[in-house]
Amino acid sequence: MAVLNRFAGARAPATFYSSMFNYYALWKAFSSSSLSSEVDLKSILLSRSSSSRPDRPMDRNVQWVFLGCPGVGKGTYASRLSSLLGVPHIATGDLVREELSSSGPLASQLAEIVSQGKLVSDEIIFDLLSKRLRASEAKGESGFILDGFPRTIRQAEILEGVTDVDLVVNLKLREEALLAKCLGRRICSECGGNYNITCIEIKDKEGRPELYMAPLLPPPNCASKLITRSDDTEAIVKERLRIYKETSQPVEDFYRRRGKLLEFDLPGGIPESWPKLLQALNLEDLNHNQSAAA
């Protein structure tokens, strides 16, 4: 029930108030040299956050987190919701890939970690996230949908220390579908659009369809510009799935214990899952109104 009340706030987003989330506090916390001393850090964060925490969480933009295994579709659904709710979609995986493709000092270090399917250190992630949040703040954005962060208990604790996350959506899909989805993922090198060339059809023992996910094919403009993520090979995806279970699944429990976790089993591809997700989030009316206004 607590969770339902939290995201009922998403029903009235027409007038978004400026976010009470203190980007500056998060940036300072993440970039603080005292990061090595967690005890000090927590006390600093708690004292800062008490002044930045909203008394009425519904009077500001949503602050949501998307959790889920590699390939589940966090990016797809987080990005759709970010457009619907008018909040930035911040994917730490995208931040890592941007840094990788730059000639910045971290690029070669990141290439080695990502190519093994391992997690980047919390410090590097905090640094990339801090920069992204500062850019967001400069554009006057507020609220967020985080995707791919937090991925460790420490990241979750730090985030919890600086701001109130309203809701954590945990997307779930069968493991054989996850691997197939990662292997079929394609990205347009020009516009960054995400597609999937695999048709997933899983049947039960009696041969009845259990899960069907149609391919998400690119428009003609993108078709000749598709690339594959370098970490979407079978061996690396399996390693990412293993690390997710070991390191990131405890984050689900972290939020479950705080009454913030919404479990969502994807019933199929986007056409089947999107309306159900909107329903689970009480956002059908908003989606309907926006579609009608467009």
Ligand SMILES: Nc1ncnc2c1ncn2[C@@H]1O[C@H](COP(=O)(O)OP(=O)(O)O)[C@@H](O)[C@H]1O
């Ligand atoms: N919060 C994070 N903590 C540590 N490493 C991260 C984090 N977010 C992204 N990464 C790094 O970036 C890579 C790509 O992230 P992402 O696109 O979210 O992958 P996935 O498809 O595995 O969910 C990860 O395998 C990891 O190396």
